[in-house]
Amino acid sequence: MKLLFLFFLLISTSAFAHLGKLSGTVQDPVTRLPLVGVTVQLTELGRATHTNELGQYYFDKLITGSYHLTLSHVGFATQTVVVSIHDDQTTTVSTLLTSTPLELSEVVVSSARAHDQQLISSLDIKVRPITNSQEILRLVPGLFIGQHAGGGKAEQIFLRGFDLDHGTDIRLTVDGMPVNMVSHAHGQGYADLHFVIPELVEGVDFKKGPYRTDKGNLATAGWVDFRTRTALDKSFVKLETGQYNTYRAVAGIDLLGEKGRNNNQSAYLASEYSYTNSYFDNPQHFRRLNVVGKYHGHVGTNTNLTLTGSTFYSQWNHSGQIPDRAVAAGLTDFFGSIDPTEGGETSRTNLNAQLVTVTPRNRVMKHQLFYSNYNFELYSNFTFFKEDTLNGDQIRQKEERNLFGYTGSYATQTTVGRSTWTTTVGVQYRQDITHGTELSHTKDRVITLERKNYGNINEINAAAYADELVQLSERVTINAGVRVDYFRSQYEDLLAQPLTKQHATAAIVSPKLNLYYTASPRLQLYLNTGKGFHSNDARVVVPQGGKEILPAAYGSDLGLIVKPSPKLLINAAAWYLWLAQEFVFVGDENVVEPSGRSRRYGLDLSARYQLTHHLYADLDVNTATPRAIGVEAGKSYLPLAPTFTSTGGLSLRTETGFSGSLRYRYIADRPANEDNSIVAKGYFVNDLQANYSRKAYTLGLSVQNLFNVRWKETQFATESRLRGEAAPITEICFTPGTPFFARLSLTYSF
Template sequence: MRSILLIAVFALTMIPAYAHLGSLFGIVHNGNTQMPLQDVTVVLKGTGRVAQTNVLGQYQFDNLAAAEYIVEFSHLSFKKRSITVQIKDDERMVLRTDLMTSQIELGEVTISSLEPHDHQLISGVDIKLRPINNSQEVLRMVPGLFIGQHAGGGKAEQIFLRGFDLDHGTDINLTVDGMPVNMVSHAHGQGYADLHFVIPEMIKAVDFKKGPYHADKGNFTTAGWVNLKTQDALEQSFVKLEAGQFDTFRAVAGIDLLGQKGRDRNQNAYLASEYSFSNSYFDHPQHFNRVNVMGKYHGHLTDNTVLTLTGSTFWSRWDASGQIPDRAYESGMIGFFGAIDPTEGGSTSRTNFNAETATVTSRNFVIKNQVFYSHYDFELFSNFTFFLEDPINGDQIRQKESRDLMGYNGSISQQHKVGSTQWTTTLGAQFRQDFVHHIGLAHTKNRNSILERYKYGNINEMNAALYLDEQIQVTNRLAINAGLRYDYFNNQYTDLLEDPSVRKSASEGILSPKLNFYYTFNPKLQLFLNTGKGFHSNDTRVVVAQNGRQILPAAYGSDLGLVVKPFPKMILNASLWYLWMAQEFVYVGDAGVVEPGGKTRRQGIDLSIRYQILKSLYADVDLSTAKPRALSAEAGSNYLPLAPIFTSTGGLSLQMKNGLTGSVRYRYMAQRPANDDYSVKAIGYFVNDLQLNKQWDRYTVGLSIQNLFNTKWKETQFDTESRLKNEAEPVSEIHFTPGTPFFAKVSVMYHF
């Protein structure tokens, strides 16, 4: 009884102490666009209190004694700003702050436990320093990620990361503004991800994470995920013209539709468009055409709710020279840039609508809702084996589909305290529905005659998911992130080659836990341990064939690493990683057959370094090693074909106050096995690129050079069995697509 009385007396004495305390509520904006800035670090100097702005650029400090305070704001690529405020008893002070863009100063970057950086800090530095040359360059922002084109400029690139030949996206989750890019049960390959509908100049940021460690990332998140964020507003309208070798032309424009009057009303809208043409460097002209149109609106519905609407449409058509066998080039039958079947090529289109709202309630709940819809068409003609199967007509195939994709992403989160521990709890729901019409694989001739249909049908695939994520700030040094995700799939396939047509279905679910630890010793050193389970789904045609068994193969991963600033102007990120994948069944779209994949294990080391050498000169280097192995095969025959084992990228970037910017870069992929016993090798390459830009008040002139030293290199390589027209027997050897030779392009941009 006495203890209860003491507690009551203590509580009563504390009430008047808190009753007279004040508070500070603030909003931070980009001074150029008046858009709210998220993730700005706000420090109340001398108190040890730190906050970060939310999706509306808001922050708040409560229970402040009446006094004068210095509030310090910092955000990557914005000028630091300090403001002195006077807090009074029983008053809530409201502070609006604009931050202006500036050159990146790595010396000002600190490592904080408030929001664990991991790779995100590296990403933020890179996107501000490196000029983006084209849409495929965007993926190269991810340290250790390589891409290769092997069927003309319109087909999605082949992706390599962390000991994976990811094909076109099977084990990496790609999104744009949260809208999925990967196509499930695609005519060409599972997870096919074509980013060419993104206009490079409209990209604001590249967020990524390696490994399956985030609860809000689901299907295909095994090697990692990448989310491209497009601009919410244009600082200036612009028109840009480009011209280069090989009949290469490009025009792009971005128009601010509302101007300053719109910004005064917290509204922004713009329209952007792009047209590209190139015959490329192949002996047979590529006749590549691409058109992109994009519009975006971002504005406040209320003081606490923002609405973002994005619409875009994209169309592309091209001819391709395809992959050529070593023997054809080495015998002089064709040149290095020649073709065996010059009738390859294709066309594709995608139209998107994306609507997003974000609301911050009076009780500090953050509610996000997103709905999206895409209509997608795809047609691709390829010939990998030439005359192996059909000595008369050749082996050309057509892969075709028409798709309607729709879905929803939603979440509700809140920050709260339990004693001195701060929690952020997020509950999310996601839904995706794909209707794929007349998806097929057929034997064709000269892109106009169907000789035989191998596969032909309709797909209905649904994926629904729930997830719970807890971000726990245990102390000012220790942060813990725990998550749990559940995904449910329902797959239906109607075989239209059967008479009458036959529909089969199957369903399955998977639970994916995540647990991550971040310990920040000081503003210069943070250790992290990431663990988690992920998965990639399999093609519906595999799922129904397996009656739903083993159709969601799990992946278990872990990263142990650090983020450190060994010197004031250097940031280093290093990690040891491991990934184990369960049995899977793979649908080979080029052959229309199912192959067992087996269990695999990958482990390696990643190292990223960013260094500011001088005020305007920056250096970067990324090193990645991997040891990928099949666990069901004997040693010596357990290599994973085409999986990279060592890669490195790096370069120098220049950002001068007089408007001169640029970069010189390299990328290196070491030799790697092309088959499971390493008896056939995919030869490595080392290629350099250069880019320079000079900006005046209204004009920017640029020069871009790919393959600066005109290196002869093979961009993609496959160990394939094929037969040429006059060969009696087939031959198995490397088939390759030649890499870009020296390629120069100039550009002129006008700002208004």
């Protein structure tokens, strides 16, 4: 038996010893940068893979002969290359894909990228014009936003039956750098994306639900990562002007040009300045300045380094929220104000370094270091004269913060028979240190009447994770992983006598399991399951000794991606999410208080259809049933949580230079309080974008609220008292949505 075993072992070893290998790279034809995520398929064998962070791919154990190699990527023409494989040799192929107008017929539902393919977002970023930073968030299907502080404050976010406030249950990053601020002066998870220049956004990656091991705190409803351009195709200058004294200037300068591309380097400097008085009766005097610099280059044969630095400053006045009764009684106009002295200013300076190495054995190592210096000061008045009938209830929320951290991962890929095993392990570290986190009672933004909360926060989140992605066959893919998070929250109360400094610690384990069945290049079924969490504010958990510092969330998605015809792509999912703890907004105190458990379930539907060679249609429909668990019957509604939303539109791109889109946004009426006795009214709004481009310039027209409907962008059931009222009244207080708002732009490229 031993001799027989050795005989077979010798035969199998000699058979594999003379097999050939194929190694290739794929690049963008203009920037010469590597293209990540290109689907690469050996047609004769049915084997497929995708390019890594350096645009590389690899096949081994290939029998001598000729093969057809097919490369496809959204926004690029599918290309087929004939390659010859020889025994004991590695065939090397280098390919430049050609940019082309998007053809939905060429989009393939791939098993090779089943867990992280972003078909919907890749399509949208190619055909929809992005006109402002708000539009960036709206690229996520089903995500709605609301601005209620003059444009300078972070948007209120709604997704999957959540009123996410400003980011409590959604994890936002830019080039992997965190945007959310934990234990923020205004609210947990506060995420201000206004430091992103929209013209520099290259892609949007997202996933709804807590299903990724590398996404930790706040990724319960989902996560979104915005990828900015690594290089500019051309230098450009863009000028905008619009109604309400609106002006904007943007410029991006390619610093290295063709010489840099030839040496695998790129660098650019970009800046943005915005000013507007906006459509409110009281001028907003909104000002924002952004400056961004980015460098990308090879520091070794298989190592890329990307360095990004940016700084951002914004200052504004805002009209705040106004109660329905004030408008009905003629005390103020629909676009008026009760306290016209509200406003604020904020700034953020970022440094981000990313190092990616791919070893000769196709091991991928990633390192990232990031740092942010952040300042925030906001004046608001939600209750008017409820607490102080003489001076009013204006409050100041303020903080200074230093945020720094590291993320690292190591990934290996092994082929066993016809299956591919990708193992990833990673570590993450983040520390937030704030000085003077404050809540004070103020008057006219200049007089401090009383400090209600004042202290320093030091919060650490360290995590480790392991993830296994197994492509068992051409059809079946399994992903399983687990992450462990450790938190240490410290709060120093500067108002206490004597000064007190306390801390609390906690840890949580989050397993994930995801299954994918790709029946064909036109149909994929999937089941996502996982546990996630959001951390609670240090000022809440530290006094309680760490109680409920990391409430868990359990979710599942059962869905499909299907192409019933070459020009139609549909993504549909039924989902469920259970949370160990919910947050309820208390308007009279301007705080978010923890309450009990909650559950949500619903349906998501996204469809993309290519009507003609140049015209694309998109539709997103999202339903949700959000309820609190274990409360009195009839009082289980979650305030402001959306129950039905829909967005859609038509997008046009032609070779003659014309492009644009006509879009709609709809959100249905929803409960504004726990018993649904107060209702936040829905709205239906249309937006228009039209562009005409020639070789060196582009003319653009942007119109928000095309049909000039009157709508309420944000609404709260708030107990408030106007001057002279005998007692407080609870009703809807709102911020009006933009009326018809037109802007013209001119972009010159060189």
